[in-house]
Amino acid sequence: MTAFRLSAEQQEYVRWVREVAGGKLAGGQAGRVDRGLVRTLGDLGLLRGLFGGGPDAPPADAAAMQLCLLRETIAQISAEAETALALQGLGSYPILQSGSPELVERWIPRVISGEAVAAFALTEAGAGSDAAALSLRAERDGDGWLLTGEKLWISNAPDADIYTVFARTTPDAGARGVTAFAVPGDSPGLSGEPLEMLSPHPIGRLVFDGVRVGAGAVLGEVDRGFAVAMRTLDLFRPSVGAFAVGMAQAALDATIAHVRERHVYGAPLAGQQAxxxxxxxxATELEAARLLVYSAAAAYDEGVEPDRQPRRSAMAKLYATEAAQRIVDGCVQLHGAAALQRGHPLEHLYRDVRALRIYEGASEVQRSLIARNLIGREYTR
Incomplete structure (x- = not known):
């Protein structure tokens, strides 16, 4: 695969996803986890594609590209299904990446089958963009830990079965004092509530009131959880761009059909030069976004200059999500009033595309990451 052309295997994978998913995916109850949808994704074999597996899939060492192709394709079918799928990967990848064999065996097969719902719990009220400012405490308790505090704006909360939770284990140590834990959703002392948000997926608050986890719940090393988070985000940020590309493609396809069919002054709207x-x-902006996403994913899979991967992932996420917002907005404008009617596909896309510029690092955060990687951390804040 090059940055400009998908391989025959990758093209076949896209066709397979489109064939398998077409007409079989639809969202359910707004604001809460749709377990039926997650199970359907598992039954169709689509969740296996999160980690480089599944029927007719590219090799496992093409995980980032496959993830992007999977998300882009499903986004053109159903935004709800796409986010349900992506959140399974985001919430469980740290377990696969850094968990013990026992944790992997317990949770990953259930996530892939759609039996268990996963979530990634990083953000707090005072630690969104500045993830190093986390205040959720994890204190030693015998051979385990007690977690106390809150998480806010957590996707799939409070309904997930397993959370990857990032907590402060060393006070006043910034990013170097954070540890990642796998916390079951039914743990005593863990509660939460759903939040009404402008988003294509459920988001909620979590409250940890002395939630106890054993030593085996630690993902990776104590005080090294920030690295677990960043490795996960380096993989998933380009795929957020792929989600944006898929939404923008759906909007553009609908708009091209509309301007061909819509007549103004006795001629098709498409005949007007403007x-x-x-x-x-x-279309040009969309293609530029797609190529930037593919380039970042290919570089991740090939291990090319890994020290530059945070920059590439941030660039892909930044440009594609910002471009998608502009593209969907332009498509709404070309549709006119019809696109503002509740239930219209463009009205749906117009609402759903907005959140992509915020979650997994707002656009402003991506710009800071890019600048630090280019200029040096000591020159940027």
Whole structure:
């Protein structure tokens, strides 16, 4: 695979995903985890694609590219299904990456089958963009830990079965004093509530009131959890860009069909030069976003200059999500009032695309990551 052309195997994988998912995925209850949808994703074999597996899938060493192709394709079918799928990967990848064999055996097969719902619990009220400012405490308790504090704006909360939780184990140590834990959703002392958000997936608050976990719940090393989080985000950030590309492609496809069919002053809307040129600009921006996402994913899979991967992942996420917002907005404009009607596909995309510029690091955070990687941390804040 090059940055400009998918391999025959990857093209076949996209066709397989489209064939398997088409007409079989739809969202359910807004604001809560749709377990039926998650189970369907598992039954169809789509969740295996999160980690480089599944029927007709590219090799396992192409995990990032496969993840991007999977998310982009499903995003064109159902935003709800896409986020349900992606959150399974985001919440469970740290377990696969850094968990003990026992944790992997207990949770990963259930996540892939859709039996267990996973979540990634990093953000707090005072530690969103500045993840190193986490205040959720993890204190030693015999051979285990007691977790006390809150998490906010957590996708799939409070309904997940397993959470990857990042907690402060060494006070006043910044990013070097954070540890990652695997915390079952039914743990005594763990509670939460759903939040009403402008988002295509459920988001909620978690409260940890002396939640006890054993030593085996630690993911990776004590005080090294920030590295677990960053490795996960380096993999998943380009795929957020792929999600954005898929949504933008769906909007553009609908708009091209609309301007061909819509007649104004006795002629198709597409015949107006201003409209045709606007379509051309939107398509060009979409292709640029897609290529940047593919390039970041390919570099991740090939291990090319790994010290530059945070920059590449941030660039892909930044550009693709910002471009998708502009593309969907432009498509709404070309549709006119019809696109603002509740239930119209463009109205749905217009609402759903907004959250992508915030979660897994807002656009401003991505710019800071890029600048630090280019200029040096000592020159940027």
């Amino acid at each position: 409209v045709a040129h606007r379509i051309a600009d939107l």
